[in-house]
Amino acid sequence: MSSTSQKHKDFVAEPMGEKTVMALAGIGQVLGTRLEEKGFDKAYVVLGQFLVLKKDEELFRDWLKDTCMANSKQQNDCFSCLKEWCDAFL
Amino acid sequence: MPVLVEEPALLSKSRLRSDFVAHNVKLHLKHIDHRNAAEFSSDEEEDVQDEAEENPEEAELPDPSGLTDDDLKAALLRLGFKPGPIVASTRALYQKKLSRLRRSNGCNLLKGAEKVLYSASEEEEEEEEEEEEENGEDDDAESGVEEDKQEAAEQTDEAQPGSSQRGDFFYPQCFLPSSGLRARASRNKEPGLAWNSGNALKSSEQSRPRRSQIPAGISRASSVDHCPGLGSGPPREPVIDTFKDLLPAETTPTGIYATRRRPIKGAAGRPVQYAYPDTPFSPTTLERREVERRLVPIHIRLLFFIVMACILYLVYALV
DSSP: OOOOOHHHHHHHTSOOTTOBGGGSTTOOHHHHHHHHHTTOOBHHHHHHHHHHTTTOHHHHHHHHHHHHOOOHHHHHHHHHHHHHHHHHHO | OOOOTTOHHHHHHHHHHHHHHTTOHHHHHHHHHHHHHHHGGGGHHHHHHHHHHHHHHHHHOOOGGGSOHHHHHHHHHHTTOOOOOOOHHHHHHHHHHHHHHHHHHHHHHHHHTTOTHHHHHHHHHHHHHHHHHHHTOHHHHHHHHHHHHHHHHHHHHOSHHHHHHHHHHHHHHHHHHHHHHHHHHHHHHHHHOSOOTTOHHHHHHHHHHHHHHHHHHHHHHHHSOOOTHHHHSTTTOHHHHHHTTTSOOOOOTTOOOOOOOOOOTTGGGOOOOOSSSSOOOOHHHHHHHHHHHHSOOHHHHHHHHHHHHHHHHHHHHHO
């Protein structure tokens, strides 16, 4: 049973709408800024990338690492957050 | 995915495909050795020829970055990975994936030079993949691929498999220290005590010489005036009564169970134990105490009285 953070729970609880990238679990101020610089300013854009990669864990984690230099834990948190959101709402 | 045991050839192919994608090369090769040694022996000549054809192809494969999107997709499919759309944002990732797969595949082929069966199965995998794609069993392949990749990713990223491997090793190891501790514990306890869970014989042996000493101790005790506690003890079990202070009160395998005797009054610094813990209070004293607890204490009452007296005196003096 893995423990999920409050941020994860909040994100997965409702449609993401216009939430910023920093609302994603694992994405804080620093990573959020880096993603915004690359053009991923909203959570749904990151979701788009996640879906284009066909929700593949390895590819998405590599992409996160390359784009915003997320560490393993942050990658894990973001991936599981998006995956759970997709399971609930997609 | 239901696999019939009656068709070992198909069984091995599907397993090989899933294992290949998950980069479990060694396992994969062992499977082949074990299962296909007898079955594919007739295909050896063909395999050698195919391998010879494949090797020059491998050397000629262009850089992933030089490939077009379609070529990149085809290359990934050839290696058993089904990619999503190759767009600007995903292209770099798929190039990396291709080079990773090629590296692992190259290692496989080098090993496969000795184990020829692998290349034959690889070709058959590709053919089977194409057939499967045409048949529309993409979901199964995808899920199988993704699951295996997720497992591989989990293995590389998380430390769980490491801990689980260590956990497997824990089992044999955990028995050793516990047994060692038990042995040490028994050794430590032996000189100190007579009683040990594992050494009933030794305890009984050690208790015998002490029993011989006890009658002498009792005779000495009876000559000197001392606490009456010993009088009740000896008829039952003099051994434990005398040496109870030295030995801890634990249940013994011999079945001897004894209660603590009252120590001699003030002897050898032992605490004096009275029959009754405290002098009982009469009910009136208890009630008085309860009432007094609720009332204001005497000292404060007295102080208040003196203060009030002073104030009144001053008032009368001024008037």
